[in-house]
Amino acid sequence: MTTTCPNGFDQTQLSGFLDGELTQAADQRVRLHLEDCAACRAVSDELLRLREATMTTRLDHPRDLEWDERPRGLLSGLSRGLGWLVLAFWAAATTGFALWQLATSPEDLTAKLIVFGGLLGVGLVFVSVLVDRLRSARTDRYREVQK
Numbered sequence: 001m002t003t004t005c006p007n008g009f010d011q012t013q014l015s016g017f018l019d020g021e022l023t024q025a026a027d028q029r030v031r032l033h034l035e036d037c038a039a040c041r042a043v044s045d046e047l048l049r050l051r052e053a054t055m056t057t058r059l060d061h062p063r064d065l066e067w068d069e070r071p072r073g074l075l076s077g078l079s080r081g082l083g084w085l086v087l088a089f090w091a092a093a094t095t096g097f098a099l100w101q102l103a104t105s106p107e108d109l110t111a112k113l114i115v116f117g118g119l120l121g122v123g124l125v126f127v128s129v130l131v132d133r134l135r136s137a138r139t140d141r142y143r144e145v146q147k
């Protein structure tokens with residue numbers, strides 16, 4: 001702070017006053033002092049403006065991130081949902097077909113174990129991602145309703 005109080009008031013208290021961190025007695029003292037000290041009023045106004053600017057920035061930031069994540073409109077939302085649905089069907093069909101092919105083929109047991117194990121791993125990861133995705137999609141919708 002560049003200004004100093006002409007009445008010798010401790011301006012470090014202004015920050016605590018704006019934060020509501022002072023005791024009731026100290027809060028009252030600051031309040032009374034601000035009423036008849038223009039210099040401290042100016043400092044307090046400046047602090048308040050800085051505080052509001054910081055708060056606005058802090059609020060805006062996550063909102064920006066959210067917008068980046070979320071589908072922009074009805075069409076992109078629809079196609080994204082459809083995309084996941086198609087992917088789920090594709091994964092199920094491909095896995096089922098591959099498993100059926102392998103199970104009915106004359107390959108030896110080791111090859112079957114390797115392929116089945118890999119597919120099981122991929123399948124589990126895919127299901128986990130899908131479940132998370134569906135859950136977050138539901139949360140997004142809930143959040144939108146709340147606005």
Ligand SMILES: [Zn+2]
Pocket residue numbers: 005006007008009033037038039040041
């Ligand atoms: Zn003052």
